[in-house]
Amino acid sequence: MSVIALHAKQQPDKNDVPASNRAPLPASPAVPLAFSLRGITKGFGDKTVLDGIDLDVPQGQFVAVIGKSGCGKSTLLRILAGLDTPSSGTLTLAGGSASERRSRIMFQEPRLLPWARIGRNVEVGLTGIAKGEVARDLSLQILQAVGLADRVGEWPSVLSGGQKQRVALARALVAHPFILALDEPLGALDALTRIEMQQLLERIWQQQAFTAVLVTHDVAEAVALADRVVVIDEGRIALDLPIPVARPRRHGSPETARLEGQILDRLFGRG
Numbered sequence: 001m002s003v004i005a006l007h008a009k010q011q012p013d014k015n016d017v018p019a020s021n022r023a024p025l026p027a028s029p030a031v032p033l034a035f036s037l038r039g040i041t042k043g044f045g046d047k048t049v050l051d052g053i054d055l056d057v058p059q060g061q062f063v064a065v066i067g068k069s070g071c072g073k074s075t076l077l078r079i080l081a082g083l084d085t086p087s088s089g090t091l092t093l094a095g096g097s098a099s100e101r102r103s104r105i106m107f108q109e110p111r112l113l114p115w116a117r118i119g120r121n122v123e124v125g126l127t128g129i130a131k132g133e134v135a136r137d138l139s140l141q142i143l144q145a146v147g148l149a150d151r152v153g154e155w156p157s158v159l160s161g162g163q164k165q166r167v168a169l170a171r172a173l174v175a176h177p178f179i180l181a182l183d184e185p186l187g188a189l190d191a192l193t194r195i196e197m198q199q200l201l202e203r204i205w206q207q208q209a210f211t212a213v214l215v216t217h218d219v220a221e222a223v224a225l226a227d228r229v230v231v232i233d234e235g236r237i238a239l240d241l242p243i244p245v246a247r248p249r250r251h252g253s254p255e256t257a258r259l260e261g262q263i264l265d266r267l268f269g270r271g
């Protein structure tokens, strides 16, 4: 496995990390790592937001990141997605080719282009990767996976909030990213749509086997979806909890309730 390391202060490309600064990732006997964060700090002015984050994530793992508002979750995700650089520390991405190192980020708002039809909006995710007929085919395939192939020729304005987020998910996944960073992507949806979207996200993650890093405020959502929940507090990882619950998971089971309780205790400094 070749490995790419991105050090503090280097300017990354928006989506793909430059093939420079090779450094070894720690060897893993089982699953190789998708990425590794070492001593990541980030400050804005004299305010320290991230204060030494160390995190190794194996390929294909689903990680949820939880923490109080303003604790640095989005900052961490932006660093991971190559949209920002750490003040110090190292992000190391595994993967031999640009496509193996590709990451995408999805936000709470769908951020669709209102003047482009659904198919074209999804093709935006293939910019610099594929165009023309190939891009149209790939876009249709992924729209099929999110259940919106029949809406390919429509405008974003006629879709519901949940449907727009499905288009945003399709755009994020059309280029088959190695890492998908999700910044509260379901935060603006109603409770039922949210559960449907969780199931869709889980299904597509299982099919495509990308590494998912989901920032959420919803402890139940984290436990429903993730293999592992990381709690950030005062710029550091305060809890790193495996979620060893078989899938498909059932909302409200005693096992998930116990894990949710453990996370809430840590968030509110109990126990």
Ligand SMILES: Nc1ncnc2c1ncn2[C@@H]1O[C@H](COP(=O)(O)OP(=O)(O)OP(=O)(O)O)[C@@H](O)[C@H]1O
Pocket (backbone or CB within 6 Å): 044, 049, 067, 068, 069, 070, 071, 072, 073, 074, 075, 076
């Ligand atoms: N570009 C920036 N310039 C200055 N301060 C920033 C910048 N980006 C983030 N911050 C500050 O860093 C801190 C962490 O912000 P961040 O957006 O990462 O928090 P968060 O955990 O995602 O919060 P929320 O749950 O509310 O989305 C906040 O105090 C914020 O004001």
Ligand SMILES: [Mg+2]
Pocket (backbone or CB within 6 Å): 073, 074, 075, 183
């Ligand atoms: Mg945020």
